[in-house]
Amino acid sequence: MKVALFVPCFVDAFFPEVGIATLELLERFGIDVEYPLTQTCCGQPLANSGCQVEAAPVEALFVKNFADYPYIVTPSGSCTHHVRHYLDAIPQTDAVRHVRTHTFELVEFLHDILEVEAFPWAEFPHKVGLHNSCGTLRGLRHASMSELGEPFFSKPLALLGKVKGIEFVTPQRPDECCGFGGTFSLFEEPVSAKMGHDKVSDHKAAGADYIVSADSSCLMHQKGCAERLGLDLKFVHIAQILNGARA
Amino acid sequence: MKRIDHAEAASHFIAAKDNEAFHDKRLWDLRQKRDRIRDEIPEWQALRDLASVIKEHALSHLAGYLEQFETQAKLNGAQVHWALDAADHNHIVGEILAARGVKTLVKSKSMLTDECELRPHLERRGITVVETDLGERIQQLDDEPPSHIVVPAVHKLRGDVAEVFADTIGTDRKNDDPHYLSEQARLNLRPYFLDAEAGMTGANFIVAETGSVVVCTNEGNADLSANLPPLHIVSVGIEKVIPRLADLAVFIRMLSRSALGSPITQYTSHFRQPRPGSEMHIILVDNGRSERLGLADFWTSLKCIRCGACMNTCPVYRRSGGLSYGAIYSGPIGIILNPTQDLRKYSNLPYASTLNGSCTNVCPVKINIHEQIYKWRRVMSEHDQLPFAKKTAMKIASRLLSDPKAYRRTIAATDAALEYLPRFLLYTRFNAWGKQRENPATPDQTFYGWYLKHRSKPK
The missing domain is CATH 1.10.1060 (Fumarate Reductase Iron-sulfur Protein; Chain B, domain 2)
Known part of the structure; x- marks a missing residue:
């Protein structure tokens, strides 16, 4: 199986280890992973600001980079959500439609497409609080949503549950947004930071040593908040745990 | 503006x-x-579906249902007015009150009248307007608009309310006991209810089939406002019409559960016709809704x-x-x-x-x-x-992110990446990220750099 790896811009720059873990993990399952070298961004930060004109050339480049692959996989829920639901600043050609319907966030790719049964190499003997980003939770339907009162399910927990030694803690408000929100984190700094501070405090109070998420952007925000508050919390992307990171 | x-x-x-x-x-x-x-409620999601389609049906047949409502309401003995916008609405209310020499109007909570800024309009005409919903009353006395459509003073602590009441209705500043404060509000309001020549309510729903107005409250103040004075004016947005009384059940089951987590409001009052010797006026307000x-x-x-x-x-x-x-x-x-x-x-x-x-x-x-x-x-x-700064940032980001070479140059040195990344989202309040958050650490190399070193090979 051939897969194109999309490493979002901020992961590329700030969290290369997340991209590496994703690539290695996919390779463990015998997948032929390619990383198109001219990739940049999916257009989300622009489109989320309403700037369709500005998003258009970025989206066009994204499609050009990835249209020839049967699957596009990325360790980012919000980028996947953008591609799948909102990549419409450019004409909806066959190539665009293909890319939009064949881009998968890593957790759903492992859970739904590969249907992974085990991660024998993975062991994470820590107390972990899961942060479902809003893009994965309500956008991609990674897990049951507290607002709907639907039967419980969680793709990330189903995967993490296969990791040796891992222990889960649940915060008071598991579905509450952490306040990153892309440009929201800057233009609405007071609220964003308050939400982030509340979020990490909630996880800390629940006894978490680590916060794990499928979105590095939420983690970047929460890490910044926890460090400023002086909370002893560590942050790790789900790809890293599933790929065998021990800490 | x-x-x-x-x-x-x-x-x-x-x-x-x-x-x-x-x-x-x-x-x-x-x-x-x-x-x-x-x-x-096991059928909660089915109720949501039902509520949604009833509303969509009513909205897509709005003119017909509004006319049906008007016909029925008139048959019931109510008078019906149509207001194109806020000014029109305020004018109609003013005229009704002036023609009857009304000096005091008690009103229950109505977001629509706040939307139309009715209170200042009437006060300019020498009419005393008294909000009778407790939260709305607190906000009126504090000269602030409501901060929440259901619980208008939810942003205030009880101590804040004690301050407002002490300043405006002469309560004991040091006593912030909620029972004391609500009793004082009640004592303050009661004479207005008894003296007012007119009462005003909003409407949660109006029913086309019956021409009735449905008001849901927890304090009973809407019922006093509607039933004590000889004149009852209802202000309602045109989107509030539902076709049948049977449809109402769906919404009543959801309204208070969604709002407050209580099964139903204390009062669900159906106003269908004026009491003998009194008048009932219903003002159907557009104010941008058709648009x-x-x-x-x-x-x-x-x-x-x-x-x-x-x-x-x-x-x-x-x-x-x-x-x-x-x-x-x-x-x-x-x-x-x-x-x-x-x-x-x-x-x-x-x-x-x-x-x-x-x-x-x-x-x-x-x-x-x-x-x-x-x-x-x-x-x-x-x-x-x-804002100019945001638009500029977006234009710059667009150029960079649609040009792989330029992007790579910018992001190549990871030190530059830190410089670059906040900026491409940024150009806003100075150091917005760092005010209450630490910056992410800069790794030794980008993923791209790692990939070139470890995986890139001719395929």
Whole structure:
């Protein structure tokens, strides 16, 4: 199986280890992973600001980079959500439609497409609080949503549950947004930071040593908040745990 | 009109730590109560579907149902008026009151009359207007608009209320016991109820089939306002019409459960006709609703039944307070309603959201609120309403992100990446990221660099 790896811009720059873990993990399952070298961004930060004109050339480049692959996989829920639901600043050609319907966030790719049964190499003997980003939770339907009162399910927990030694803690408000929100984190700094501070405090109070998420952007925000508050919390992307990171 | 600066207002709200903490806790508590009571109704999601399609049907046959309502209401003996906009509405109310020499008007909570700014209009004409909903009364005495459509003074602590009452109705400043304060409000209000020559209510629903007006309250103040004075005026937005009395059951089951997590409001009053010797006037108000109905992406916002569930669940609203939205309708629903009133003034509001989607999930009539917020951002950009700095940042980002070589040059050195990344989103308040957050560490190499070294090979 051939897969194109999309490493979002901020992961590329700030969290290369997340991209590496994703690539290695996919390779463990015998997948032929390619990383198109001219990739940049999916257009989300622009489109989320309403700037369709500005998003258009970025989206066009994204499609050009990835249209020839049967699957596009990325360790980012919000980028996947953008591609799948909102990549419409450019004409909806066959190539665009293909890319939009064949881009998968890593957790759903492992859970739904590969249907992974085990991660024998993975062991994470820590107390972990899961942060479902809003893009994965309500956008991609990674897990049951507290607002709907639907039967419980969680793709990330189903995967993490296969990791040796891992222990889960649940915060008071598991579905509450952490306040990153892309440009929201800057233009609405007071609220964003308050939400982030509340979020990490909630996880800390629940006894978490680590916060794990499928979105590095939420983690970047929460890490910044926890460090400023002086909370002893560590942050790790789900790809890293599933790929065998021990800490 | 000056743009509302939500972020700035929110920063002041957050700075009042006790108020913010209480506000967040109180509204989150309402959300949790709503979740618990939802679980008692196995068909909750089916009810949401039903409520949504009834509203969509009524809105897409609005003219017919409004005319049916008018006919029925007139047959019942009520008088029906049509108001094109706020000025029209206020004029009609003013004329009705003037013709009957009304000096004092008691009114129950009505977001529509706040929307129309009725109170100052009547006060200018020498009429005493008394809000009788406790929260709305607190806000009136404090000369502040309501901060929440269901619990108008939820941003105030009881000590704040004690201060307001001490200043305005002469209560004991040191006594912030809620029972004492509400009893004082009751004592203060009672004479107004008895003396007023006119009473006014809003309406939660109007029923086309019966020509009746349905008002849901918890304090009974709407019933006193409607039933004591010899004149009852109802102000209602045209989107509130539902076809049949049977449809009402769906909404009554959802309204208070969504709003407060209680099975039903204490009072669900059906006003069908004037009492003998009294008058009942119903004013059907458009004030931009027809225009909204014509907007393909936004017309379903008219389904709103004003339960406030979207506000209670909204993590941004809970931490910024309703007043920070600078509009009568705040929170997620306010974000999507207000721009149709004044695009420029409310152009920042769609950005006062993380697009997390919780609002959409709790909405009892299934308005896709967060998707409409997203769509409003497009409208703002198309209408050139983005602040210059943000627009500039977007243009720069667009050029960089659509040119792999330029992107790679910028991001190549990871030190530069730190420089670059906040900036491409940024050009805003100085060091917005770092004010209350640490910056991410800069790794030794990008993923791209690692890939070239470890994987790149001719395929």
